[in-house]
Amino acid sequence: MSALLGCIADDFTGGTDLAGMLVKAGMRTVQMIGIPQGPIPDDVDAVVIALKSRTSPVTEAIEESLAALRWLQATGCRQFYFKYCSTFDSTPQGNIGPVAEALMDALGTDFTIACPAFPANGRSVYQGYLFVGDTLLSESGMRNHPLTPMTDPSLVRVLQQQVQRGVGLVAESAVMQGEQAIARRFAELRKNGKGFAIVDAISDDDLMAIGAACADLPLVTGGSGIALGLPQNFRRQGLLGDDAQARSAASLPPTGGLRAVVSGSCSIATQAQVEAMRARHPAFNVDPLRLAEGDDVVAAALDWAKSRVTQEPVLIYATAAPELVREIQARIGVERAGSLVEEALASIALGLVELGVGQLIVAGGETSGAVVKALGIDGLRIGPEIDPGVPWTAAIQNDPAARTLALALKSGNFGSEDFFLKAWDHLA
Ligand SMILES: Nc1ncnc2c1ncn2[C@@H]1O[C@H](COP(=O)(O)OP(=O)(O)O)[C@@H](O)[C@H]1O
Numbered sequence: 001m002s003a004l005l006g007c008i009a010d011d012f013t014g015g016t017d018l019a020g021m022l023v024k025a026g027m028r029t030v031q032m033i034g035i036p037q038g039p040i041p042d043d044v045d046a047v048v049i050a051l052k053s054r055t056s057p058v059t060e061a062i063e064e065s066l067a068a069l070r071w072l073q074a075t076g077c078r079q080f081y082f083k084y085c086s087t088f089d090s091t092p093q094g095n096i097g098p099v100a101e102a103l104m105d106a107l108g109t110d111f112t113i114a115c116p117a118f119p120a121n122g123r124s125v126y127q128g129y130l131f132v133g134d135t136l137l138s139e140s141g142m143r144n145h146p147l148t149p150m151t152d153p154s155l156v157r158v159l160q161q162q163v164q165r166g167v168g169l170v171a172e173s174a175v176m177q178g179e180q181a182i183a184r185r186f187a188e189l190r191k192n193g194k195g196f197a198i199v200d201a202i203s204d205d206d207l208m209a210i211g212a213a214c215a216d217l218p219l220v221t222g223g224s225g226i227a228l229g230l231p232q233n234f235r236r237q238g239l240l241g242d243d244a245q246a247r248s249a250a251s252l253p254p255t256g257g258l259r260a261v262v263s264g265s266c267s268i269a270t271q272a273q274v275e276a277m278r279a280r281h282p283a284f285n286v287d288p289l290r291l292a293e294g295d296d297v298v299a300a301a302l303d304w305a306k307s308r309v310t311q312e313p314v315l316i317y318a319t320a321a322p323e324l325v326r327e328i329q330a331r332i333g334v335e336r337a338g339s340l341v342e343e344a345l346a347s348i349a350l351g352l353v354e355l356g357v358g359q360l361i362v363a364g365g366e367t368s369g370a371v372v373k374a375l376g377i378d379g380l381r382i383g384p385e386i387d388p389g390v391p392w393t394a395a396i397q398n399d400p401a402a403r404t405l406a407l408a409l410k411s412g413n414f415g416s417e418d419f420f421l422k423a424w425d426h427l428a
């Protein structure tokens with residue numbers, strides 16, 4: 001049987017977050033890195049194609065997303081999912097809105113939802129305003145994000161700036177009444193010519209009701225939370241079996257090898273995780289200004305790591321506080337700082353694997369994208385969850401000579417303070 005749900009994620013950590021959620025909700029899921037070039041496992045209910053399109057130029061993001069959609073359509077998927085960040089990471093140019101509209105056009109549909117809520121990770125939407133924990137998005141650490149600073153918490157306003165179609169709201173007062181009330185509100189918005197509904201959600205019960213109301217939408221857009229409510233639709237139609245099968249798939253073969261963390265995320269959660277790891281294990285700082293001067297920081301980092309990584313887990317990080325990031329960006333430019341750090345960390349990750357690292361944590365969405373591409377990984381099998389939204393995965397590599405590699409791609413703002421210390425305990 002072919003996959004039921006075809007997903008396009010705008011970054012790699014987001015892809016594993018979504019794939020992990022689908023596995024938890026009972027769908028056998030594989031995450032592919034970019035559009036698959038070869039065959040994919042045939043015993044899957046959902047396919048997540050992870051792109052690195054969150055911050056790429058709009059036209060590129062659209063082109064890649066449409067190519068991914070065509071691939072998913074060709075494999076026979078019945079419903080499609082566009083996954084973006086639970087903090088709605090984007091700029092006034094996009095890429096969330098323009099990509100969603102291009103997917104709608106390609107699927108011939110005039111209506112979809114946009115719901116980044118992920119209550120288990122503190123992302124809730126109320127009256128169309130996005131909260132991170134008890135703080136409005138615009139007052140959270142996201143206001144200082146190096147690439148996509150989020151300074152407006154109103155999702156209706158933010159999305160409306162990015163799209164041609166009208167954006168409306170399905171408020172919590174309707175969501176809490178359940179599937180039928182939500183579906184009625186969808187119909188009302190549609191009648192009023194709206195193409196998008198921002199949907200409030202403050203609990204997993206809300207996500208389940210929203211999922212049920214989306215059963216007939218060709219396209220759903222959101223964070224990973226909304227995925228919780230979709231498998232039940234396929235189950236109701238008799239298309240999806242017992243979820244025990246999927247849950248048992250969330251175990252990985254034993255992986256050995258040395259342990260390392262590579263961090264390019266400057267998010268608040270990562271900053272605390274870096275501090276916690278620095279207090280216990282050796283750590284090497286990658287300085288973007290040295291990279292800009294042309295110093296061979298990659299060689300220095302690997303030379304530093306060589307003797308230490310055989311003894312204990314090591315951390316190599318560019319993570320810095322917002323004031324320092326701003327200073328660096330002012331000196332060498334936002335994009336240049338981002339790409340220099342990403343390229344350096346990707347080369348370092350490759351070097352670490354060559355040194356024998358077999359269990360690697362990467363922090364940061366853009367950073368993970370760069371690392372996974374450098375490692376030449378084709379796909380990821382989803383394993384046990386470390387913290388909500390972050391599972392261990394096993395790299396699928398078409399190269400038969402490649403060694404088994406366990407990877408955890410950690411979204412910047414996910415995970416507890418001791419994430420880098422405790423993650424290893426979840427591996428066999
Ligand atoms: N010290 C630094 N100064 C400037 N930019 C940095 C620094 N450290 C990391 N970056 C860049 O910031 C961006 C962080 O994005 P990302 O990896 O997606 O993390 P997150 O998941 O926290 O958003 C990357 O492009 C990274 O290269």
Ligand SMILES: O=C(O)[C@@H](O)C(=O)COP(=O)(O)O
Nearest residue numbers: 013014017085086365411412
């Ligand atoms: O939805 C989320 O928050 C994550 O899955 C995600 O996409 C995070 O992106 P990064 O913070 O860039 O890792």
